[in-house]
Amino acid sequence: MSQARWFPPVLAVALAVALSFLTLPIVAIFVDTGPAELVSSLDDPTAIDALTLSLWTSTVALVIIVVVGTPAAYLLATRRFRARNLLITLIELPLVLPPAVAGIGLLAALGPNGLFGQALDDAGIRVVLTTLSVILALTFVAAPFYLRQAEAAFSALDRSWLDASRTLGAGEATTFVRVAIPAALPGLIAGLALAWGRALGEFGATLMFAGSFRGVTQTVPLAIYERFATDFTAALGLSAVLVAVSAAILMTVKLATHASPARVLTR
Amino acid sequence: MIASHRRLALLAVLLATLMGLSVSACGSDEESSAATREKPELVVSAAASLKTALTRYADRFESATVRLSFAGSDELAAQVRQGIKPDVFAAANTKLPDQLFKEGLVEKPVSFATNELVLAVPADRPKVTSLDDLTGNDVTIAVGAEGVPVGDYTLKVLDGLPQAQSKAILANVRSREPDVGGIVGKLTQGAVEAGFVYRSDVEGAGGKLKAIELPDELKPTVEYGVAIVKGARNPAGAQTFIDGLLDGAGAKALADNGFGAPGTG
Numbered sequence: 001m002s003q004a005r006w007f008p009p010v011l012a013v014a015l016a017v018a019l020s021f022l023t024l025p026i027v028a029i030f031v032d033t034g035p036a037e038l039v040s041s042l043d044d045p046t047a048i049d050a051l052t053l054s055l056w057t058s059t060v061a062l063v064i065i066v067v068v069g070t071p072a073a074y075l076l077a078t079r080r081f082r083a084r085n086l087l088i089t090l091i092e093l094p095l096v097l098p099p100a101v102a103g104i105g106l107l108a109a110l111g112p113n114g115l116f117g118q119a120l121d122d123a124g125i126r127v128v129l130t131t132l133s134v135i136l137a138l139t140f141v142a143a144p145f146y147l148r149q150a151e152a153a154f155s156a157l158d159r160s161w162l163d164a165s166r167t168l169g170a171g172e173a174t175t176f177v178r179v180a181i182p183a184a185l186p187g188l189i190a191g192l193a194l195a196w197g198r199a200l201g202e203f204g205a206t207l208m209f210a211g212s213f214r215g216v217t218q219t220v221p222l223a224i225y226e227r228f229a230t231d232f233t234a235a236l237g238l239s240a241v242l243v244a245v246s247a248a249i250l251m252t253v254k255l256a257t258h259a260s261p262a263r264v265l266t267r
Numbered sequence: 268m269i270a271s272h273r274r275l276a277l278l279a280v281l282l283a284t285l286m287g288l289s290v291s292a293c294g295s296d297e298e299s300s301a302a303t304r305e306k307p308e309l310v311v312s313a314a315a316s317l318k319t320a321l322t323r324y325a326d327r328f329e330s331a332t333v334r335l336s337f338a339g340s341d342e343l344a345a346q347v348r349q350g351i352k353p354d355v356f357a358a359a360n361t362k363l364p365d366q367l368f369k370e371g372l373v374e375k376p377v378s379f380a381t382n383e384l385v386l387a388v389p390a391d392r393p394k395v396t397s398l399d400d401l402t403g404n405d406v407t408i409a410v411g412a413e414g415v416p417v418g419d420y421t422l423k424v425l426d427g428l429p430q431a432q433s434k435a436i437l438a439n440v441r442s443r444e445p446d447v448g449g450i451v452g453k454l455t456q457g458a459v460e461a462g463f464v465y466r467s468d469v470e471g472a473g474g475k476l477k478a479i480e481l482p483d484e485l486k487p488t489v490e491y492g493v494a495i496v497k498g499a500r501n502p503a504g505a506q507t508f509i510d511g512l513l514d515g516a517g518a519k520a521l522a523d524n525g526f527g528a529p530g531t532g
Binding site for chain 2: 113114128129207210214225232
């Protein structure tokens with residue numbers, strides 16, 4: 001078994017390569033940004049506006065995604081019907097779409113010259129270049145991350161729990177709220193974090209569909225891009241802030257998901 | 268077993284289709300790529316507004332295979348400062364190449380074309396028909412971000428207007444785009460009713476846009492500067508490329524796309 005001897009080092013080398021490649025840019029951002037620059041980048045009112053806008057638009061997008069996505073994912077996970085696989089594929093499609101395609105698609109659907117442009121205009125609703133368009137763009141690109149994870153979490157539940165709940169007289173709705181959601185919670189939170197991270201990082205679809213205007217549509221990634229040309233140091237500072245916020249979200253989730261489904265259930 | 272065979276067959280058909288598609292897509296390029304195989308490469312970073320003109324010039328450029336990269340001039344200048352070295356840097360102003368020259372990053376720049384800042388509106392039923400309409404309620408405008416040449420020229424124009432008017436116009440601005448392509452896109456998609464772009468952009472929009480000329484006293488001088496980047500891999504090719512911009516196929520492509528000759532702005 002000569003195979004056994006060389007295989008583990010190969011695995012270790014692969015991991016080392018992956019790790020250094022993936023962490024290098026992030027390390028560089030922090031090495032290039034002194035703590036003073038990090039603080040001064042936050043002193044800039046346009047940076048604060050961008051951060052505030054990013055945080056609240058992504059939060060609204062996430063609320064929409066969770067409220068609509070959780071029951072939708074539950075349906076997909078607990079029912080077996082003909083078009084199920086097709087539906088799941090359609091929902092997952094935005095995951096593999098380039099953001100520019102998402103931006104063009106949103107314009108083609110909801111832009112003034114788009115499919116529903118006239119109808120929206122008649123209703124007096126202006127979507128493009130407003131904060132609403134930022135929320136729509138974020139929701140579009142981030143939702144599949146949550147839906148996919150939530151569907152997997154619900155699918156992994158022990159069906160006998162759900163059946164037991166029903167045999168004990170709980171309705172379908174009660175079972176969903178009191179049994180399924182708590183038991184699937186770690187998976188749901190993991191999906192939430194991925195979706196949030198994606199929403200915070202959204203760039204292309206936002207630029208095309210929502211434009212870039214301070215305080216209205218200029219999210220942090222757009223502000224970073226604008227600074228890249230005029231002030232690289234400030235762009236680095238703002239990037240470091242975004243890395244920190246995203247890392248904080250990921251950490252929170254990792255901690256939250258340490259609670260096993262069973263423990264969540266008995267709580 | 269049968270199911271997995273069928274799946275494999277389906278996968279094979281899909282792959283074959285994809286390959287067929289990509290081969291047929293490349294087919295037209297095959298002859299030219301065989302001819303250009305021994306040609307050196309020339310990398311050109313250029314302002315977004317030069318896209319149509321330089322793409323046409325590059326197709327006819329004979330002594331090198333030209334690779335073009337378009338973005339806001341300020342983004343491209345920032346890339347050069349970060350050590351990304353194209354052979355040629357062509358900007359929508361002379362300020363950025365001059366700055367890079369002073370920083371020792373490019374050779375001495377020359378101006379090679381002029382353009383004209385105009386107010387662009389959709390050709391079809393425009394809501395805005397003059398500069399004065401820009402202050403109206405419900406008028407939405409896209410401009411270039413500060414630091415991007417088209418944005419700086421626009422600010423200069425607005426500075427020449429009475430303060431109340433320029434303030435009212437700025438209040439109607441809905442997006443500050445990182446390059447002129449973004450403004451054109453917002454206009455052609457009907458996302459805004461008006462935008463400040465170059466005349467060449469209006470001519471390149473295939474009849475979708477109409478240009479409203481600005482009053483002579485407000486018109487900024489829009490002069491394009493080009494320079495060989497220091498450390499260029501193909502400096503000789505870069506020089507030939509720039510020579511052609513000043514007099515030759517490049518100059519013709521520029522003129523065909525609505526640019527003026529240098530020194531006429």
